[in-house]
Amino acid sequence: MNPLGLTAIIILAAVATGAYFYGMKKNRWVVARLSKDIEEVLKPVSTNYVNIGGAIGYNFAYALPAPFTNAKGTITLSPRHSLLYLPFSLLIGVRDRFFINIFTKKKLRGEGHIVEAAYLRKANIDGMDSMQRQDSRKGNKNFVLLWRGADLSSELDKLLEALPDAARIRHFCAYPETKTFFIYANPIQGQTKDNLDAIFKRLPVFLEKEKV
Numbered sequence: 001m002n003p004l005g006l007t008a009i010i011i012l013a014a015v016a017t018g019a020y021f022y023g024m025k026k027n028r029w030v031v032a033r034l035s036k037d038i039e040e041v042l043k044p045v046s047t048n049y050v051n052i053g054g055a056i057g058y059n060f061a062y063a064l065p066a067p068f069t070n071a072k073g074t075i076t077l078s079p080r081h082s083l084l085y086l087p088f089s090l091l092i093g094v095r096d097r098f099f100i101n102i103f104t105k106k107k108l109r110g111e112g113h114i115v116e117a118a119y120l121r122k123a124n125i126d127g128m129d130s131m132q133r134q135d136s137r138k139g140n141k142n143f144v145l146l147w148r149g150a151d152l153s154s155e156l157d158k159l160l161e162a163l164p165d166a167a168r169i170r171h172f173c174a175y176p177e178t179k180t181f182f183i184y185a186n187p188i189q190g191q192t193k194d195n196l197d198a199i200f201k202r203l204p205v206f207l208e209k210e211k212v
Helices: 003-042 085-091 117-123 153-162 193-206
Strands: 046-052 057-063 068-076 097-104 111-116 132-138 141-148 169-175 180-185
Touching (some): 003 193, 111 153, 117 141, 132 153, 141 153, 153 193, 169 193
Antiparallel strands (some): 046 057, 057 068, 068 097, 097 180, 111 141, 111 169, 132 141, 169 180
16 A cells, blocks of 8 residues: 555544544533533433433433423534534534423413524424514524414513523423423533523413412
8 A cells, every 4th residue: 555545544543533532522521511501500300311322412301390390301412523524514504402391280371482583494383374473683693483372472572682692592482282391502512501591580471370
């Protein structure tokens, strides 16, 4: 074999190996930071994490104190460990992603959504055309507020304004049929605590008040 070719192969192998271990370490750090932040905000009674595909991410489940019951979610990670796939994944928009469903036994006042405008078509919201709508802007991003069943415009607007980094939020939903709150975000360097805390503190305003 050509000595230059052999040298190139050895260098490429060394770089790929180094990138693999660096990427694995970075992804473990991102998961550790995200999970720590989520637990600090939700204060679960118990936790369970299940790895999916090695460095790809984790599913998690929490038992929560009242007025909520439990939460289920997924953390998926950019393939930092794959030197060959990483540039392609970045090109097609693969990023760290965070999904969580928070459940309650209490009734929700109505259905409400905060959706990044660019993500609206992918959000798969049933009956969206029949919902009340308000277009809003926070920072450098456009958002769409949607609601029905109750006038949640003020609550949704205040929630959007309260987000410290709204650009990281792609979809928030209060869904009365399953008594669920849904959050989809793209954290940067594992940072999601401030946004999640701002949302979680305001979830009770979407619940029906108990009759005295």
